[in-house]
Amino acid sequence: MALPVRDQVKYWGFASAVLVAVLWFLGDVILPFIVGGAVAYFMDPVADRLERAGLSRAAATGTISVLALLTTVLLILAVLPLLFNQLTSLINDAPEIFRRLQTFMVERFPDLSNETSTMRQTLENIGRLIQSKGGELAQSLIGSAMGVLNAILFIVVVPVVAFYMLLDWDHMVARIDAILPRDHAPVIRRLAGEIDKVLAAFVRGQISVCIVLGTFYAVALILAGLNYGLIVGAIAGAITFIPYVGALIGGGLAIGLALFQFWGDWVSIGIVAGIFALGQFLEGNVITPRLVGNSVGLHPVWLLFALSAFGSLFGFVGMLVAVPVAAAIGVLVRFALESYQQSRLYTGLHGLNRDTDPEDPPV
Numbered sequence: 080m081a082l083p084v085r086d087q088v089k090y091w092g093f094a095s096a097v098l099v100a101v102l103w104f105l106g107d108v109i110l111p112f113i114v115g116g117a118v119a120y121f122m123d124p125v126a127d128r129l130e131r132a133g134l135s136r137a138a139a140t141g142t143i144s145v146l147a148l149l150t151t152v153l154l155i156l157a158v159l160p161l162l163f164n165q166l167t168s169l170i171n172d173a174p175e176i177f178r179r180l181q182t183f184m185v186e187r188f189p190d191l192s193n194e195t196s197t198m199r200q201t202l203e204n205i206g207r208l209i210q211s212k213g214g215e216l217a218q219s220l221i222g223s224a225m226g227v228l229n230a231i232l233f234i235v236v237v238p239v240v241a242f243y244m245l246l247d248w249d250h251m252v253a254r255i256d257a258i259l260p261r262d263h264a265p266v267i268r269r270l271a272g273e274i275d276k277v278l279a280a281f282v283r284g285q286i287s288v289c290i291v292l293g294t295f296y297a298v299a300l301i302l303a304g305l306n307y308g309l310i311v312g313a314i315a316g317a318i319t320f321i322p323y324v325g326a327l328i329g330g331g332l333a334i335g336l337a338l339f340q341f342w343g344d345w346v347s348i349g350i351v352a353g354i355f356a357l358g359q360f361l362e363g364n365v366i367t368p369r370l371v372g373n374s375v376g377l378h379p380v381w382l383l384f385a386l387s388a389f390g391s392l393f394g395f396v397g398m399l400v401a402v403p404v405a406a407a408i409g410v411l412v413r414f415a416l417e418s419y420q421q422s423r424l425y426t427g428l429h430g431l432n433r434d435t436d437p438e439d440p441p442v
Contacts, residue, residue, distance in 0.1 A: 102393045115240025123248045140246045277406040284370040285320045299354045330355040
């Protein structure tokens with residue numbers, strides 16, 4: 080006999096409270112394990128496909144690990160040094176960029192020549208702030224022994240966790256299924272399958288979109304001759320998964336840098352703007368429909384809210400879990416609405432037995 084609804088709410092509420100407490104108090108500690116688990120989850124379909132091709136689970140996991148290691152090494156050797164150099168150069172050049180912006184604004188708006196002008200002081204403060212904060216960030220990343228130690232620990236722990244979780248993924252899923260409450264196991268399996276479908280369609284597809292768009296922007300901007308084209312492409316690609324934000328920040332940054340670098344060369348500026356216009360067209364009409372699909376079930380506004388709320392509450396770890404939690408909540412809400420529309424509360428006393436339109440008043 081199933082537990083009463085009141086007891087079910089109590090137990091499930093307690094489990095949710097434990098999850099929130101773990102994220103709140105152990106966020107930094109469990110970060111490598113969350114990332115490792117996410118990597119294992121995303122690579123499990125690849126391992127399953129290799130198993131169907133004839134490899135054992137251990138051989139499939141080893142093959143994936145070796146390919147991931149080689150890809151990481153190539154990325155570190157070929158891309159990261161150039162990316163770091165462009166980021167450092169951009170931070171150092173920020174005061175000069177804003178000085179030229181100030182000169183341009185003064186030429187167009189003579190009132191800004193007044194040293195007490197609010198806009199002039201704001202521009203000067205922004206330039207100094209970017210340089211100081213950028214320098215602090217670079218020093219903290221490079222010179223902090225604890226930061227280096229944490230980075231090394233993260234780099235070591237994540238692959239190890241991902242390897243063992245990927246190796247035992249099917250066994251873990253089977254064990255979790257075995258301890259599900261028998262009365263609710265079919266419903267939980269159904270909801271878990273829908274959540275997995277949403278995550279597979281959105282996260283795996285969106286990561287592919289980020290990589291494709293980031294590569295397109297970086298290569299196209301470099302070929303267009305834009306300084307810091309690689310860093311702009313990396314930024315635009317990395318935040319593409321946030322609806323509208325990636326295009327606005329990446330396009331604004333690229334066009335702003337193009338205005339300073341190519342001022343007077345309107346063809347070059349137009350080429351940079353056209354690159355982002357073409358990228359947005361391809362994203363909306365070709366890349367995202369093919370890689371993500373149109374029926375994912377994650378509304379952009381809901382996704383923005385989840386990222387903001389979880390990021391504010393739990394920091395970086397919260398942003399990592401925001402998308403899975405948002406997908407799970409979305410599936411649960413749709414299930415609750417479906418159950419409600421099939422309940423006596425929605426249909427009324429005669430709704431289940433009437434063949435007339437539900438909106439018609441009962442006779």
